[in-house]
Amino acid sequence: DVKVTQSSRYLVKRTGEKVFLECVQDMDHENMFWYRQDPGLGLRLIYFSYDVKMKEKGDIPEGYSVSREKKERFSLILESASTNQTSMYLCASSRPTLDEQFFGPGTRLTVL
Amino acid sequence: AQKITQTQPGMFVQEKEAVTLDCTYDTSDQSYGLFWYKQPSSGEMIFLIYQGSYDEQNATEGRYSLNFQKARKSANLVISASQLGDSAMYFCAMRELDTGRRALTFGSGTRLQVQP
Numbered sequence: 001d002v003k004v005t006q007s008s009r010y011l012v013k014r015t016g017e018k019v020f021l022e023c024v025q026d027m028d029h030e031n032m033f034w035y036r037q038d039p040g041l042g043l044r045l046i047y048f049s050y051d052v053k054m055k056e057k058g059d060i061p062e063g064y065s066v067s068r069e070k071k072e073r074f075s076l077i078l079e080s081a082s083t084n085q086t087s088m089y090l091c092a093s094s095r096p097t098l099d100e101q102f103f104g105p106g107t108r109l110t111v112l
Numbered sequence: 113a114q115k116i117t118q119t120q121p122g123m124f125v126q127e128k129e130a131v132t133l134d135c136t137y138d139t140s141d142q143s144y145g146l147f148w149y150k151q152p153s154s155g156e157m158i159f160l161i162y163q164g165s166y167d168e169q170n171a172t173e174g175r176y177s178l179n180f181q182k183a184r185k186s187a188n189l190v191i192s193a194s195q196l197g198d199s200a201m202y203f204c205a206m207r208e209l210d211t212g213r214r215a216l217t218f219g220s221g222t223r224l225q226v227q228p
Contacts, residue, residue: 048214
């Protein structure tokens with residue numbers, strides 16, 4: 001059973017903290033993505049990676065960075081968390097072809 | 113302009129009836145793909161169905177079918193014989209191949225509630 005896993009389902013952090021969200025996939029996919037989901041806005045792309053150490057900014061990269069040191073792992077980093085980063089974060093992976101993306105269960109982050 | 117528009121924030125349907133969820137898209141690419149995902153209250157995104165821009169036939173997957181009208185740029189999801197377990201958020205998404213964008217662009221979603 002193919003899987004994308006995320007390190008936490010729920011996370012509560014304080015303003016100014018550094019936050020790491022981890023995502024691991026076991027499908028040997030080249031592409032990995034981080035989305036943010038907010039009510040009424042759907043999913044918006046933060047960053048994606050198409051290979052180890054390769055990354056590209058998505059539509060809303062401000063306040064975020066990413067790291068991909070191994071093919072199966074893609075990390076989202078909030079250098080200094082702010083309350084407007086309270087959201088649901090979804091990780092996904094896919095092959096380079098026009099296939100569906102497989103999603104993790106999501107991390108609901110609250111920044112106080 | 114919105115790339116993906118879902119105009120129905122919420123929909124109700126009676127169990128066993130069919131329901132159509134609307135999706136229109138905007139792209140200048142010739143090659144693109146359209147996807148529908150389901151998100152239950154548990155939060156995971158479940159892939160339902162895919163339609164390629166060059167596919168001549170509408171895609172079908174069990175009780176799900178995609179009503180693809182290319183000229184109108186619409187890709188509506190039809191769920192036949194609704195079940196209580198179909199209650200969820202539904203997202204339409206697009207990937208544009210000509211521009212090389214690897215990620216999906218999502219609509220704002222439609223919340224479907226199936227009533228007994």
